[in-house]
Amino acid sequence: MRFWPLWLIVIIGSLVSCGSTAPALPPIAANQPNQILLLNELDGIGANSTITVLTPALLSQPNTILAAAIELGDQPIAYQPTLAIPAQTFAITNSYGVLRVNGVLKSSTEFEPITVKVVEPTSINLGELNQNLSVYNNQVLRLNGTLLLKDQAALLVEEVGSGGVPTANAAQITVEQIPSQSPLVQQLPNEQGNIRYGQITLVGMLRGKSLHVFWVEAQP
CATH class of the missing domain: 2.40.50 (OB fold (Dihydrolipoamide Acetyltransferase, E2P))
Incomplete structure (x- = not known):
């Protein structure tokens, strides 16, 4: 032995x-823009809910890809889940960063941003x-x-x-x-x-x- x-x-x-045994995250209530969510917490959020997400992002045209996590490199790779928003001008010098996005979740794949803020770790x-x-x-x-x-x-x-x-x-x-x-x-x-x-x-x-x-x- x-x-x-x-x-x-x-x-x-x-x-x-x-x-x-980690405690479960509290249930997410829709239409609370001051509540910060991770991307994988969007299940169960109703259509047309106003939410705020904090997420890593891959910056590209024509869409910026919000991701649960990313792998860095010459061509960063996004891990599921992902969500696209229309490309905008961000004060980020490389191809990735962290964004805080307040907007309206139109559907599980469509997110209409209202405000977008770059967050430095x-x-x-x-x-x-x-x-x-x-x-x-x-x-x-x-x-x-x-x-x-x-x-x-x-x-x-x-x-x-x-x-x-x-x-x-x-x-x-x-x-x-x-x-x-x-x-x-x-x-x-x-x-x-x-x-x-x-x-x-x-x-x-x-x-x-x-x-x-x-x-x-x-x-x-």
């Missing part, structure tokens, strides 16, 4: 817990974030750390020691909507049992105590 190290059992338990460390979760709720953040990944359950940890063991009192946050197809995620360099881990940078929206990932970057 093979005996697992205690620290590995603890990490696995934490990841499984994050993946299986705020860079913050995990320690500071953990002490100010309410301050940064619903904001777009850029976080560095070590990603611990088991299946679709993930944690971003401030610091790990030998073998990927989180250091004592290391700040951490649950990661949701991790784009597992991204090469940066697939190629995490370290493995312990069925947990893969490595340093990474995540950009996404903070919702409560979880980060909903928009895209991943290699740490500088």
